[in-house]
Amino acid sequence: MSLHNYWYIATTETAVRKKPQAVCLFGRNYVVFAAENGKIAAMLDCCPHRNVPLSGGKTVNGRLVCPYHGWQFNGDGKLAHIPATPSCCPNVCIPTAHCVVQDGYVWLCIGNPVAEKPLSFPHLGEQGWTTFRMKKLFHAPVAQCLENFLDCPHAVYVHTGWFRSPTRKSTTVKLRWLADGAEAEYLNEPREKSVVWNMLQDSNSQMRHTDRFIAPNTSQVNYIFSDKKHYIITSSCTPISDTETEVHTVISFKYGRLNPLIRLFFEPLSHIIIGQDVAMLKRQHDNIQRFGGKARFYTSQADVLLPAIEAWRKALDENSPPPPAGHEEERELYL
Ligand code: FES
Ligand SMILES: [Fe+2]
Numbered sequence: 001m002s003l004h005n006y007w008y009i010a011t012t013e014t015a016v017r018k019k020p021q022a023v024c025l026f027g028r029n030y031v032v033f034a035a036e037n038g039k040i041a042a043m044l045d046c047c048p049h050r051n052v053p054l055s056g057g058k059t060v061n062g063r064l065v066c067p068y069h070g071w072q073f074n075g076d077g078k079l080a081h082i083p084a085t086p087s088c089c090p091n092v093c094i095p096t097a098h099c100v101v102q103d104g105y106v107w108l109c110i111g112n113p114v115a116e117k118p119l120s121f122p123h124l125g126e127q128g129w130t131t132f133r134m135k136k137l138f139h140a141p142v143a144q145c146l147e148n149f150l151d152c153p154h155a156v157y158v159h160t161g162w163f164r165s166p167t168r169k170s171t172t173v174k175l176r177w178l179a180d181g182a183e184a185e186y187l188n189e190p191r192e193k194s195v196v197w198n199m200l201q202d203s204n205s206q207m208r209h210t211d212r213f214i215a216p217n218t219s220q221v222n223y224i225f226s227d228k229k230h231y232i233i234t235s236s237c238t239p240i241s242d243t244e245t246e247v248h249t250v251i252s253f254k255y256g257r258l259n260p261l262i263r264l265f266f267e268p269l270s271h272i273i274i275g276q277d278v279a280m281l282k283r284q285h286d287n288i289q290r291f292g293g294k295a296r297f298y299t300s301q302a303d304v305l306l307p308a309i310e311a312w313r314k315a316l317d318e319n320s321p322p323p324p325a326g327h328e329e330e331r332e333l334y335l
Contacts, residue, residue, distance in 0.1 A: 002111070002114075002315075002316040002317070002319050003026075003216055003239075003313070003316045003317055004026065004109070004110050004111030005109065005111040005112050005113060005114045006109065006111075006113075006114060006115075006216055006217065007100070007107040007108070007109050007113065007115070007117075007118035007119075008025055008107060008108055008109070008217065008236075008237075008238040008239065009105045009106070009107055009118075009236050009238050009246075009248045010023040010025065010030070010032055010042065010099075010105075010106050010107065010108040010238065011023055011032055011105070011106050012104055012105055012106065013040070013101050013104055013105065013106055014104070016032050016033060016034055016040055016106055017034050019058065019059070020032065020033040020054065020055050020057060020058065020059060020064060021033070021055065021106075022045055022053065022055035023042075023108070024240045024241065025097075025108055025110055025238065025239065025240070026110060026239055026241075027240075027241045027242070028044070028110065029044065029045040029046070029053070030042045030043065030044060030045055030097055030108065030110075031043060031044075031045040031053070031054045031055040031064065032099065032106055032108070033059050033064045033075075034059055034062070035059075035062050035063075035064075035074065035075025036061075036062030036063075036074065036075055037062065039062075039075055039099075040099050040100075040101055040106050041064075041074075041075030041076070041077075041096065041099055042096060042097040042098075042099040042106075042108050043064075043073070043077045043094040043095065043096045043097070044094050044095050044096075046094070047066040047068065047071060048079070048092050048094060049066065049068070049069060049071050050068055050069070052066060052067060052068040054066055054067075054073070054094075060072070062074070062075065063080055063081070069082075069083070069084065070082075070083040070084075071083075073094060075096075076093075076096060077093045077094035077095060077096040078092070078093050079091075079092040079093070097109065097110045098110075098113055100117065100118065102117060102118050102120060103120055103121050103124055103250070105118075105248065119214060119218055119236070121234050121236075121250040121252070122220075122232055122234065122252065123230075123232065123252040123254070124250065124252060128254045128256075128259075129252050129253065129254045129259075130252070130253055130254070130255075130259040130260070130262070130263050131250060131251065131252040131253075132251055132263060132266075132267045132270075133248065133249065133250050133251070134247075134248075134249040134251070134270060134271060134274060135246065135247070135248050135249075136246075136247050136249070136274050136275075136278055137240075137244060137245070137246050137247075137278075138244070138245045138246075138247055138277075138278055138281050138282075139243060139244060139278075139281060139282045139285040139286075140243065140244075140245055140281040140282075140284065140285055141239070141242060141243060141245060142216075142217055142237040142239050142245050142313070143309055143310060143313050144281060144284065145235075145237050145245045145247055145281065146213060146217070146218075146219050146235075146237060146305075146309050147303070147305070147306050147309055148277050148280075148281060149219040149221065149235050149277075150184070150211045150212075150213055150219050150221070150304075150305045150309075151303065151304075151305075151306075152171075152186070152211070152304075152333065152335055153302050153333070153335065154280075156335060158276050158277065158280050159273050159276055168334050169334065169335065170188075170332055170333070170334060171186055171187065171188060171189050171332070171333045171334070171335050172186075172187040172188060172330060172331070172332060172333075173185065173186055173187075173304055173330065173331045173332075173333055174187065174328065174329075174330050175304055175305070175328065175329050175330075175331065176327075176328045177308060177323060177324070177325050177326060177327040177328070178212075178325050179325040180214055180215055181212065181213040181214045181215045181218075181308060181312060182212070182213050182305055182308030182309075182312075183210055183211070183212045183213075184210065184211045184212075184304045184305055185208070185209070185210045186209040186210070186211075189207065189209055189335065200223065200225060200229070200231060200262075207223060207224065207225050208222075208223070208224040209221075209222065209223050209224075210222045211304075211305060213305050213308055213309050213312070215312040215313070215316070215322065216312060216313055216316050217236060217237040217238070217239070218234065218235065218236050218237070219234070219235045219237075220232065220233070220234045220235075221233045221234075228254065228255075228256055229254065229255055229256075230253060230254050231251075231252075231253040231255075232251070232252050232253065233249060233250075233251050234249065234250050234251075234252075235247050235248070235249045235250075236248045236249075236250075243285060247274075249270075249274065251266070251267075251270060253266075301331055301333075302333055304331065304333075308323065311323040
């Protein structure tokens, strides 16, 4: 399926340089390791000799060494050495996955990559910008994670007080279907009654807030408070299995001299907020199981980006053309 043709974060480059890493993508287990010439390689995590996981082994001179009998494999998956035999080697090859390093992450593609490189995280390492990262495991499929990250109404309830509190004020949302996903822009959004807004907002300027879905697995929430104050949260979802998603979130902001202070406060706060989402999605997952494992969702006008997420992912899953760009509409929400 086409969803296999995209790049997904498997692990960090730092972790792989230390030792081989066991990772899971679409329910398949891979080992990622530092191969010859500093390259990072990924192959199925199963030794062809006696099926031991190779991720329990080590890397020697760019070869992955199985922990059971020491067979050695190159980054292209080919068997290179059997220590207990005088000659080597039968034509044995482990299936590999495409692998690139970008933005400090190791990304895997288990199909035929649609793009040469993964989507890059905005403003990483740029002057004036500070970044912190988070990694969380959600007991939910990718679509439900994206829906959660791009859903304003839940914040009023799940993150009460921290992030949003109910004001019942009218907000206009502009929804646009784009060539790579969809975007919701919030106009005249209520910002009172929240710890976060009180810290971030600039009383002299209008805030611009957009939520963006970038197919098939990325969400981006963008708050522009002024020319000098900008906060952007990008989450990249890795499908571990049908019901588990590992989410890598990169939060970058520029607040001038306040950057260290913003980080001091917002890094722990972001962990609290995302922890609340992890807990809610776990409750959702457990309840869907309790009712027979088949979700029956009712979607309202307030689920602004959900139809785009579902349409894109369904099209890619079924190898059919993605939804067209261009459609625009305006809605009224009460937040
Ligand atoms: S199981 Fe890997 S070398 Fe024997
Ligand atoms: Fe949330």
